[in-house]
Amino acid sequence: MRGLLAGFLLLSATTVLAQAPDARDSVIIESKSVTSGLAGSAVVLLRIDITNKDTLANFTLPVGIKTLNGFAFMVLGYPRTFNGTMNRLTATLGNNLTFSNLLNNVSPDSAIWAGFWDPNDTATAELPNSTRKAFWEMRFDSVKGAGQVLIDSAKIFDNRAGFVSIGGTPVGVNFRPGIVTVFAEDFDIINCSSANANVMYGRPYSYDFNASSPSVTWWVVSGPGSINSSGVYSFSGQCPLGQIPVIVRAATTSAGNTADCQFILNIIDNAPSCLPSQSVVTVSHGQTATNQFNGSDPNAGDGVVFSKLSGPGTVGSNGSWSYQTSCADIELSPQFVHALAVDSFGNCWPGPESTSCLFALVVTNAAPSISNCPTDVVRADTGMAYSLQLNGADSDPGDAGNLNWFLVNGPAGLTVSSSGLVQWTPAGSQWGLRSATVQVRDLCGATSNCQINFAVSVRKGDMNADGLLSPADLVHILTCIFQLIPPPVGSGACDMNCSGSNTQSDAVLLLNAVFLGAAFPC
Numbered sequence: 001m002r003g004l005l006a007g008f009l010l011l012s013a014t015t016v017l018a019q020a021p022d023a024r025d026s027v028i029i030e031s032k033s034v035t036s037g038l039a040g041s042a043v044v045l046l047r048i049d050i051t052n053k054d055t056l057a058n059f060t061l062p063v064g065i066k067t068l069n070g071f072a073f074m075v076l077g078y079p080r081t082f083n084g085t086m087n088r089l090t091a092t093l094g095n096n097l098t099f100s101n102l103l104n105n106v107s108p109d110s111a112i113w114a115g116f117w118d119p120n121d122t123a124t125a126e127l128p129n130s131t132r133k134a135f136w137e138m139r140f141d142s143v144k145g146a147g148q149v150l151i152d153s154a155k156i157f158d159n160r161a162g163f164v165s166i167g168g169t170p171v172g173v174n175f176r177p178g179i180v181t182v183f184a185e186d187f188d189i190i191n192c193s194s195a196n197a198n199v200m201y202g203r204p205y206s207y208d209f210n211a212s213s214p215s216v217t218w219w220v221v222s223g224p225g226s227i228n229s230s231g232v233y234s235f236s237g238q239c240p241l242g243q244i245p246v247i248v249r250a251a252t253t254s255a256g257n258t259a260d261c262q263f264i265l266n267i268i269d270n271a272p273s274c275l276p277s278q279s280v281v282t283v284s285h286g287q288t289a290t291n292q293f294n295g296s297d298p299n300a301g302d303g304v305v306f307s308k309l310s311g312p313g314t315v316g317s318n319g320s321w322s323y324q325t326s327c328a329d330i331e332l333s334p335q336f337v338h339a340l341a342v343d344s345f346g347n348c349w350p351g352p353e354s355t356s357c358l359f360a361l362v363v364t365n366a367a368p369s370i371s372n373c374p375t376d377v378v379r380a381d382t383g384m385a386y387s388l389q390l391n392g393a394d395s396d397p398g399d400a401g402n403l404n405w406f407l408v409n410g411p412a413g414l415t416v417s418s419s420g421l422v423q424w425t426p427a428g429s430q431w432g433l434r435s436a437t438v439q440v441r442d443l444c445g446a447t448s449n450c451q452i453n454f455a456v457s458v459r460k461g462d463m464n465a466d467g468l469l470s471p472a473d474l475v476h477i478l479t480c481i482f483q484l485i486p487p488p489v490g491s492g493a494c495d496m497n498c499s500g501s502n503t504q505s506d507a508v509l510l511l512n513a514v515f516l517g518a519a520f521p522c
Contacts, residue, residue: 021172024053027061027161028132029151029178036146036182036257042077044140045087046151046178049132054171056126057117058164059093059135064154066108070147072182075105077139086113087137092126093117102156107149112156117166125166144258146184152177184257188212189250192261195233200299201269201352202345205235209261211250221247221260239348241267272297272304274341274357280334282362285325285444286398291359293319295341302351303344309356311337327444329363336360365444368394368403373450377433382426383459383467390420390450392440399442408449410436422452428467431456460520461496461510463487469514477507498522 030047038044048061067073076085082099093115101111113136117124126135138151153161153175163171191210199205209218209231218227223246225235233248244265251258277292293315295304308315312335313323321337329335338358343351371391380386392403407416411434414424422438434454441447461469463476465488476487480494481502487493496506496513498521512518 021174022053023174024051024130025163025171026051026132026174026176027153028176029063029138031179031181033181033183034143036072036143036184039142041141042087042139044074044143044180046138046140046180047089047134048136048138050126050135050173051129051132052126052163052171053128053130054163054165054167054169055128056093056163056171057119057166057168058114059126060112060114060159060164061136061161062110062112062154062156062159063161064108064110064150064152066150066152067145068148068150068179070182071145072147072149072180073105073107073144074140074149074180074182075142075144076101076103076109076111077141082113085111085139087139088115089134089137090126092124095121095124100157110154110156112159122166143180143182146182149180149182150177151180187250187252187257188259189248189261192263195261195263196266197263198266198268199235199237200345201237201239201241201267202348203237205237205265207233209233209248209250211259213250213252213257216250216252218248218250221249223247223265235265237346238267239352241269241352243267269343269351269353270298271353271355272302272341272343274306274339274355276337276339276357276359278359280360280362282364283325284396284398285327285330285363285365286396287325289313289323289325289361289363291321291337293321293339293341293357295319295355297343299343299345301345303349305342305344305349307340307342309338309340311335311358312361313337315339323361325363327365329361330365330444333362333364334360335363364396365442365446366395367446368392368399368440368442368448370438370440370448370450374452377453377455380424380426380454380456381459382428382431382456382465383462383469385423385425386454387424388422388452390416390422390438390440392420392448394442396442399444402443404441406439406441408437408439410434410438410452411454424454426454426456426467428458428462428465431458431465458489458493460493461513463489463493465489469510471514474507474510474514477510481507496520 028049034044078084082097095118096116098114103109161175162173189211195207218231220227227233227248247260247262249258249260272295274295281289281291283289293306297304305317306315306319313321315321336358340354340356342354405416405420414436416422416438434456436452438450439447458465463473477494479485480487494502496509
């Protein structure tokens with residue numbers, strides 16, 4: 001339609017623009033005042049008068065409709081056809097009536113009308129009019145807002161308002177625009193000032209608006225929520241905090257006058273508390289450490305959900321914490337377990353507010369102890385086996401049954417088993433004062449030492465101090481008794497029965513000890 005009309009009118013419009021209008025040729029749009037809020041079929045009619053010096057075969061009327069000031073706006077009639085938007089007040093120029101528009105009901109709008117004669121019927125031509133003649137009547141279905149609306153000549157598809165005579169001559173016109181003054185109806189939302197509210201996050205909010213007119217239509221212009229036909233605004237709630245501007249509008253059902261209410265929904269929240277049951281958790285290595293984070297929220301209906309921010313172990317959503325400790329935690333102590341308490345309500349999880357808290361974890365390791373380390377000098381004889389089972393203990397449950405023994409230092413031949421059994425047979429040359437250091441160590445490396453001090457005597461009957469009882473010792477004792485030559489270990493060693501003298505009886509006792517393994521009497 002738009003392309004057809006443009007091509008149909010372009011030639012005449014171009015010629016009209018090139019001519020200066022004659023004072024006898026004019027188009028006058030009616031000006032009037034109306035009340036805002038009118039609505040219905042053809043509630044506002046604007047008369048279009050013309051004067052013309054020639055007999056007319058065509059009348060083309062492109063106009064622009066725009067808000068001149070204020071917020072007034074007028075909407076053309078329906079349907080968007082010639083007869084739906086324009087009333088004919090004469091019987092002329094009724095052949096091939098055309099209409100096209102660039103309307104979107106937002107200022108400015110524009111439209112173009114055109115009427116033509118029937119060349120086969122001269123009665124359809126418009127005769128000259130020296131005075132104003134009511135020719136057409138523009139139809140509007142609604143008027144809204146307050147202010148002024150301008151209906152002025154416009155250039156549409158390269159066409160401007162003008163006539164074409166029956167001789168085919170384009171005729172320019174003097175165009176007088178129309179101004180419609182729209183007066184506002186006394187109408188308002190009477191309880192708007194109380195609509196502002198602090199709304200707890202996640203919670204719904206509602207407000208019953210009242211207007212000064214009993215019959216109105218409501219809608220939300222901007223912001224969240226909805227409003228029903230009774231003016232009850234409903235907001236379902238949201239999780240993020242902050243201020244939300246909302247605008248609701250009411251319009252009178254009869255006149256269409258509008259009133260707006262802008263208000264603020266301030267979404268708020270209070271942070272939950274967070275506190276560990278124990279500020280310091282102290283456990284022995286290898287044990288499972290536990291603690292409980294506790295929290296509450298001042299907002300009724302809010303839950304508190306916990307999670308770990310940092311530190312060892314795991315934090316359950318209910319605030320329970322546990323951790324299986326190890327030797328590595330001893331050197332790291334104290335370690336801090338940091339948890340986050342977040343509030344929640346309904347689908348708002350995590351909620352917008354949170355609080356953190358922490359506690360210290362200390363993992364200990366006590367040194368093992370040796371319960372039977374000799375405090376006195378231990379007597380020993382060369383060539384005689386010595387043994388001592390050392391007993392260790394550790395207060396850490398993880399070290400129970402897991403103690404290890406080591407020889408730090410000691411005389412040659414002395415050994416310590418992994419279970420703490422000390423064994424030593426002093427060699428003949430190891431008589432005198434000797435010492436050994438034995439160490440017990442737990443799983444995590446803590447230690448305790450035991451020093452054993454020995455007083456090693458030469459073995460009874462060992463005349464040459466070689467650590468053995470042998471025939472060579474018999475030779476030495478016989479020499480000692482019968483030739484009075486002392487053995488290498490001294491003449492006192494020849495007294496086998498402790499009688500205070502060296503006799504043949506001592507030689508017999510040594511003989512039995514060497515060959516029969518008999519014990520000495522003293």
